[in-house]
Amino acid sequence: MTRTPAQQLAALAAKAARTGLPDELRTDMAGRVVDLIGNSLAALGEEPARIVSTVVRAWGGAAHSTAIGMRARVPAPSAALVNGTLAHSLDFDDTHLPSVLHPSAAVIPAALAVAEEVGARGSALLDAAIVGVEVTCRLGLAGYDPVAGNSVFFDRGQHATSICGAVGAAVAAGMLRGLDEEGLTSAIGIACSMGSGVIEANRTGGTVKRVHCGWAAHSGVVAADLARHGLTGPPTVLEGRFGFLRAFCGDRADVSRLTEGLGDHWETPGVFFKPYPCNHFTHAGIDAALRLRAEGVDPRRIVALTLGVPAPVVHTIGEPYEEKVRPESGYHSAFSGPFTVASALLGGGGLGVFHEDFTDKAAADPARLALAAKCRVVADPRCSALFPLRFPAVLTAELADGTRRTVEALTNRGGPDNPLSRDELTAKFMLNSTISTSREKAERVAESAWALRTAPRVDALVDSLAAALL
Known part of the structure; x- marks a missing residue:
């Protein structure tokens, strides 16, 4: 029987969790973790981060994962909500083209929260984030209209980052939770009912857009947990008559972009880093x-x-x-x-x-x-x-x-044709992080993030991150 697109994406994720991914992909993702944490530390003084942290603190719950800026650990979905909000608050997060979405800000916070809870290896965190970003980007590509030269999501006033990011976050969280192919398919199916976000704030104001990636990360962790406990999602959730792409993009979606070259061609390394903290x-x-x-x-x-x-x-x-x-x-x-x-x-x-x-x-x-x-x-x-x-x-x-x-x-800085070097990414991180912490503590965080490829657990990173704000 032919696998559906959701099943094929789940199969890729399950295989990556078992066998691991190439070192060059892990190195690229380590740089994205460095970048995201720096952006998050710089955003600690922003009002949306304060609001979300206040809500999460009131929720309470099991002390499993680190929410940046909060002394006490919180449940993994709550940590993902806080950290995803921080990651996107300053519009300094990476961008995938031509889908024009910001995949890391939804996926990495979800992966980091679950990786800390389960005590995952650094390489497992990176692999989960790589596949989660890949899924997010491919969903965005499926909603790109080459004739119009624009995202169908954006044409309809939808924030593709949060909508697609919830699904990518679910895949990353599910990999770290140890879900098999069937469970990952359900996580995708569940997350497709959770992604949301309208983009009107870009035009006329409001701060809600800054929470979009946090909610996507939160939704992804919740979707993976629900799948782990037996909730199921439809295997045809992406291409079906009442599925994800038709619901959000109508008849303008290209389902083939979900699986074309899957496992051979990776969108993730081509995602653009941002040298400037603006759109x-x-x-x-x-x-x-x-x-x-x-x-x-x-x-x-x-x-x-x-x-x-x-x-x-x-x-x-x-x-x-x-x-x-x-x-x-x-x-x-x-x-x-x-x-x-x-x-x-x-x-x-x-x-x-x-x-x-x-x-x-x-x-x-x-x-x-x-x-x-x-x-x-x-x-x-x-x-x-x-x-x-x-x-x-x-x-x-x-x-x-x-x-x-x-x-x-004509060629943007930060993309594959004009990349930021490791030194430039670290310099950006230092400028960002020293808004909230000392240079010495920031250097320890950066070193721990760059070392994820060989770290036996993610503890060194999350511990250095917590210590940075004491």
């Missing part, structure tokens, strides 16, 4: 602005800026125009093409622009707002042709003397 669509514009600045362009001499981007990107970082040139908060400024370009031209910190550029104070800075008001975001045909395999930008500055300077940023 990924803004990054190439930042790169271009930084190059203009390095070439000696004086922001005071700029009379107009034109930021050319892929056509589907305009509505995210350029509209509504009034809200993008005057963002209502630091968080919303991270989704503004004009504001991020202005910030890169006027200074920027860390790796080019950093967290200090996306505070409420920075969002109200008259100099940044004045420069942002000179910037128009338009569709550029060259950029549209490369999207969504890349998020390119072309930035043109018109100067007071009548001259024009144009910079093309």
Whole structure:
């Protein structure tokens, strides 16, 4: 009998749990764990993290897993909720193209919470996270419409990250729980009833989006636990008449993307790291602005800026125009093409622009707002042709003397064609983590995360993470 897509994904997961995955995949995932923990430590002061931690503390429960920023351990689903919220709160988490989702922020918190509870090897944590991210990305690819050049999920106002991430998180948690192929198929089937998230907050405000990855991670752990205790899910849950893809994407889904090259081709290593803590669509514009600045362009001499981007990107970082040139908060400024370009031209910190550029104070800075008001975001045909395999930008500055300077940023930093090195990832981690802890303690966390490939248990990582905040 032909296996359904859910059964084929479950078979891959079960095999990976038994035999392990190649070292190069584990090394890549160790870097993603480093990146995610740094992003999480940087987000501890954010209001959504405080709210979620307060709720989790009130829930109580068995002391099994570490929730970053909380002294007492909590149940694994609760830890996944807190850590997934932290991981996505600053929009600094990695991005898969062309699905345009953030897989690690939902999957790694779920895997880490369960790995700590069961005392898993470091390599088992990495393998579970690799497969969970792979499942998440393939679900996102199945919902990508190549004709429209955009995600069907996003076209319908759905947050693919949280919807697909819940399923990937369930697979990762199920692997660490020791589920067999049948149990993993049910975990997928159960999680497909749990993923949710609408993306309206990107347009008009609200902080709920920051919890989306936390809820996806929480749902994944719960789905795996329910499957472990005998709850079942439909094996045709992904492609069926009333299944996941038809429910979320209608007749625009491509079921073949779920299993094409499965086990031979891995999407996971190609997931883009973020060098800047803002919406990924803004990054190439930042790169271009930084190059203009390095070439000696004086922001005071700029009379107009034109930021050319892929056509589907305009509505995210350029509209509504009034809200993008005057963002209502630091968080919303991270989704503004004009504001991020202005910030890169006027200074920027860390790796080019950093967290200090996306505070409420920075969002109200008259100099940044004045420069942002000179910037128009338009569709550029060259950029549209490369999207969504890349998020390119072309930035043109018109100067007071009548001259024009144009910079093309067609290959994003952090992707497979322009990767961040281990040293650059560690530098990003240190800048992030030292917001909340000392440099010495942060270094121990980074060392423990990079060492996961050979660690007999994940204890060294979670212990160093807990100690970092004492």
